[in-house]
Amino acid sequence: MTDFATTKALFHLPEGMIYLDGNSLGPLPKTAATRVTRTVEAEWGEMLITGWNKAGWMAQPSVLGDRIGRLIGAEPGHVTTGDTLSIKVYQALAAALEMRPDRRVILSDNGNFPSDLYMAEGLLRQLGSGYELRVVDPDQVADALTDEIAVMMLTQVDYRTGRMHDMADLTARAHAVGALTVWDLAHSAGAFPVHLARDGADFAVGCTYKYLNAGPGAPAFIYVAPRHAERVQPALSGWLGHEAPFAFDLDYRPGARIERMRVGTPPVLQMAALEASLDIWDQVDLDDLRAASVALCEQFIAGVEATCPDLVLASPRDAAQRGSQVSFHFADGYAAMQALIAHGVIGDFRAPDIMRFGFTPLFIDAGDVDQAIAILGEIMRDRLWDREAYKIRAAVT
Amino acid sequence: MTDFATTKALFHLPEGMIYLDGNSLGPLPKTAATRVTRTVEAEWGEMLITGWNKAGWMAQPSVLGDRIGRLIGAEPGHVTTGDTLSIKVYQALAAALEMRPDRRVILSDNGNFPSDLYMAEGLLRQLGSGYELRVVDPDQVADALTDEIAVMMLTQVDYRTGRMHDMADLTARAHAVGALTVWDLAHSAGAFPVHLARDGADFAVGCTYKYLNAGPGAPAFIYVAPRHAERVQPALSGWLGHEAPFAFDLDYRPGARIERMRVGTPPVLQMAALEASLDIWDQVDLDDLRAASVALCEQFIAGVEATCPDLVLASPRDAAQRGSQVSFHFADGYAAMQALIAHGVIGDFRAPDIMRFGFTPLFIDAGDVDQAIAILGEIMRDRLWDREAYKIRAAVT
Numbered sequence: 001m002t003d004f005a006t007t008k009a010l011f012h013l014p015e016g017m018i019y020l021d022g023n024s025l026g027p028l029p030k031t032a033a034t035r036v037t038r039t040v041e042a043e044w045g046e047m048l049i050t051g052w053n054k055a056g057w058m059a060q061p062s063v064l065g066d067r068i069g070r071l072i073g074a075e076p077g078h079v080t081t082g083d084t085l086s087i088k089v090y091q092a093l094a095a096a097l098e099m100r101p102d103r104r105v106i107l108s109d110n111g112n113f114p115s116d117l118y119m120a121e122g123l124l125r126q127l128g129s130g131y132e133l134r135v136v137d138p139d140q141v142a143d144a145l146t147d148e149i150a151v152m153m154l155t156q157v158d159y160r161t162g163r164m165h166d167m168a169d170l171t172a173r174a175h176a177v178g179a180l181t182v183w184d185l186a187h188s189a190g191a192f193p194v195h196l197a198r199d200g201a202d203f204a205v206g207c208t209y210k211y212l213n214a215g216p217g218a219p220a221f222i223y224v225a226p227r228h229a230e231r232v233q234p235a236l237s238g239w240l241g242h243e244a245p246f247a248f249d250l251d252y253r254p255g256a257r258i259e260r261m262r263v264g265t266p267p268v269l270q271m272a273a274l275e276a277s278l279d280i281w282d283q284v285d286l287d288d289l290r291a292a293s294v295a296l297c298e299q300f301i302a303g304v305e306a307t308c309p310d311l312v313l314a315s316p317r318d319a320a321q322r323g324s325q326v327s328f329h330f331a332d333g334y335a336a337m338q339a340l341i342a343h344g345v346i347g348d349f350r351a352p353d354i355m356r357f358g359f360t361p362l363f364i365d366a367g368d369v370d371q372a373i374a375i376l377g378e379i380m381r382d383r384l385w386d387r388e389a390y391k392i393r394a395a396v397t
Numbered sequence: 398m399t400d401f402a403t404t405k406a407l408f409h410l411p412e413g414m415i416y417l418d419g420n421s422l423g424p425l426p427k428t429a430a431t432r433v434t435r436t437v438e439a440e441w442g443e444m445l446i447t448g449w450n451k452a453g454w455m456a457q458p459s460v461l462g463d464r465i466g467r468l469i470g471a472e473p474g475h476v477t478t479g480d481t482l483s484i485k486v487y488q489a490l491a492a493a494l495e496m497r498p499d500r501r502v503i504l505s506d507n508g509n510f511p512s513d514l515y516m517a518e519g520l521l522r523q524l525g526s527g528y529e530l531r532v533v534d535p536d537q538v539a540d541a542l543t544d545e546i547a548v549m550m551l552t553q554v555d556y557r558t559g560r561m562h563d564m565a566d567l568t569a570r571a572h573a574v575g576a577l578t579v580w581d582l583a584h585s586a587g588a589f590p591v592h593l594a595r596d597g598a599d600f601a602v603g604c605t606y607k608y609l610n611a612g613p614g615a616p617a618f619i620y621v622a623p624r625h626a627e628r629v630q631p632a633l634s635g636w637l638g639h640e641a642p643f644a645f646d647l648d649y650r651p652g653a654r655i656e657r658m659r660v661g662t663p664p665v666l667q668m669a670a671l672e673a674s675l676d677i678w679d680q681v682d683l684d685d686l687r688a689a690s691v692a693l694c695e696q697f698i699a700g701v702e703a704t705c706p707d708l709v710l711a712s713p714r715d716a717a718q719r720g721s722q723v724s725f726h727f728a729d730g731y732a733a734m735q736a737l738i739a740h741g742v743i744g745d746f747r748a749p750d751i752m753r754f755g756f757t758p759l760f761i762d763a764g765d766v767d768q769a770i771a772i773l774g775e776i777m778r779d780r781l782w783d784r785e786a787y788k789i790r791a792a793v794t
Binding site: 012014017019021024025027028032033036037040041044045046048049051052057083084086087090110113114115117118119122123125126127128135207209215216217219220233234235236237238239242248249250251252263264265266267268269270271273346348350 | 409411414416418421422424425429430433434437438440441442443445446448449454480481482483484487491507510511512514515516518519520522523524525532604606612613614616617630631632633634635636639644645646647648649660661662663664665666667668670743745747748
């Protein structure tokens with residue numbers, strides 16, 4: 001059994017704050033500061049250029065990739081880290097499209113994170129005429145899978161509502177029409193158990209600054225299924241994805257398997273913070289995590305619905321169809337969220353009217369949820385947001 | 398007058414080490430550890446998600462871009478930072494090619510850093526048939542500029558020999574045939590004054606972990622000339638290059654000027670180290686730097702030629718044609734370099750036979766150069782490398 005009281009003690013959480021925004025930026029693991037300082041002072045400072053080998057900087061992207069791999073059900077040796085999520089989306093999408101040269105359509109949905117759609121637009125413009133990005137409603141994806149589709153690119157969990165796609169089902173449907181799949185795990189990795197290998201995913205990408213708690217600007221990750229790993233042709237063919245980066249050949253030869261999805265030099269300081277955050281994850285059983293996450297979300301939904309009749313649930317009521325967040329519609333949601341933040345409960349707001357709360361058992365417990373419900377209830381009852389919103393607006397201008 | 402004794406005291410240099418490899422990875426600015434720790438503890442730890450605005454993380458890529466801009470002669474507001482150099486090469490190249498839709502050839506030279514050529518290969522494969530990457534000898538570039546050339550992509554300073562291209566001259570020649578230019582400043586920025594605006598460069602890219610001393614994995618930078626800034630169409634169209642990232646529109650609209658060359662979330666911890674390194678650069682006059690760099694290089698060439706007759710100068714003898722490094726050919730260069738490193742003088746080796754030494758007046762002075770010459774002379778005279786190379790090989794296996 002994972003002991004979440006123990007994991008909670010491993011995070012620095014500001015005094016008096018209930019942080020329900022770990023789905024946007026996870027909090028600081030207490031060891032991260034020491035770990036980063038070690039990298040700065042003892043590695044960069046003392047080893048200088050030899051740190052690439054001596055401190056393991058060069059190998060770290062794939063060493064850490066494997067530790068993430070356990071959390072997302074990937075086969076060992078098939079995940080690497082680096083760059084940003086947008087870059088990794090581009091890599092996965094370009095590689096998948098190149099494997100379906102007779103097809104021209106990327107299928108996605110309007111619940112996808114916009115940057116994924118933007119990256120697809122940019123890629124398709126490079127590829128020239130005849131290509132199409134087809135964006136449908138989330139519940140229309142299954143029906144839109146036809147033999148025109150080269151790649152189905154989806155973010156598994158909707159960043160606004162927490163609505164979760166069924167990865168196994170949609171992947172099987174995509175494969176049935178000959179399409180490949182790119183899954184964005186931004187709101188999945190560290191939120192619940194993901195089973196990339198079991199569910200047959202072809203490509204997956206994600207970030208590490210949300211549920212994985214690796215800090216602002218933490219590197220992204222990418223997964224390529226073993227059956228494709230030696231066939232993909234990197235579009236972003238940088239030297240660290242080369243078979244022999246230090247041979248300095250003039251021609252590109254892709255590296256072995258996932259190594260070819262590396263591009264430039266890894267962000268060593270960010271990697272150190274990621275390592276500290278993964279030290280905590282190594283202690284977590286993901287089934288325990290899911291059970292605790294569902295309990296916290298259910299507790300929050302029940303409590304808010306009992307005390308705040310004006311808030312309308314925007315997330316699926318069925319926990320099986322929900323990630324690790326709960327969202328409510330409320331017309332004055334922006335102002336109410338500012339008031340809530342001013343009272344020490346941190347969630348966030350997404351246009352036009354969504355108040356969003358992330359539940360992360362690693363550092364949020366039932367007592368925090370009770371308190372958050374009580375404070376939110378008080379704000380809604382006394383309509384505290386008008387006054388508070390005004391205060392905040394005044395502070396900004 | 399820049400006081401280089403003062404700047405030297407601002408770096409942590411390991412006891413007894415003469416570090417002539419700042420052209421590969423610059424040393425640690427003493428304030429960087431404190432600066433990074435502040436970002437980890439006081440910003441990430443205490444501000445959490447609000448750090449994006451409160452700590453200035455969101456604006457930092459372009460704020461720091463402008464401070465780099467001064468070092469490379471860019472107009473304010475036209476440099477931004479992020480990603481890796483390979484990614485920035487791809488962005489610049491894709492944007493430049495799209496501005497010359499009737500042309501199909503990228504011209505480069507075989508002294509370019511291989512990753513730049515690899516990224517061009519990957520891009521051209523996306524663009525489809527008819528495109529060509531034409532790679533000539535460095536001294537053939539001017540003659541190879543014809544009206545077929547869409548983009549001339551060059552690294553200004555050869556990473557092996559330090560040979561420097563004449564940016565003003567080649568840019569003018571490229572423009573005369575209607576080509577655009579992409580200059581890679583990896584071995585230029587912080588090595589000597591660069592004059593992008595004066596010399597008419599169209600695009601420029603570079604890294605900050607070499608002469609700029611921003612640490613392992615430090616972000617790259619990109620420059621787009623003001624006359625092109627609102628015309629370029631980003632191929633890597635990520636949300637932070639969007640006109641309104643937090644509107645979460647489904648369609649991409651490029652941001653203002655250089656902001657559109659941002660892609661994903663910035664590497665905040667690496668940015669903190671970059672900020673510390675730029676605090677030192679703010680004190681440096683680049684003409685003083687160039688004068689001091691030339692003096693150190695001349696001193697080293699004269700000293701080595703006097704004491705090591707087996708070493709043959711690989712760099713241009715004329716300082717005006719040389720960056721801030723000096724290289725020598727020597728058949729046993731790899732082993733000799735290992736011996737030199739074992740004796741506390743850090744340079745590096747590039748196949749097949751190049752011993753490479755970087756000179757960075759910010760933390761290397763004439764006394765260091767004298768010592769380096771003396772130690773290298775001793776190693777060469779006593780042929781110390783056989784024994785040392787054996788020791789090192791034994792340690793590796």
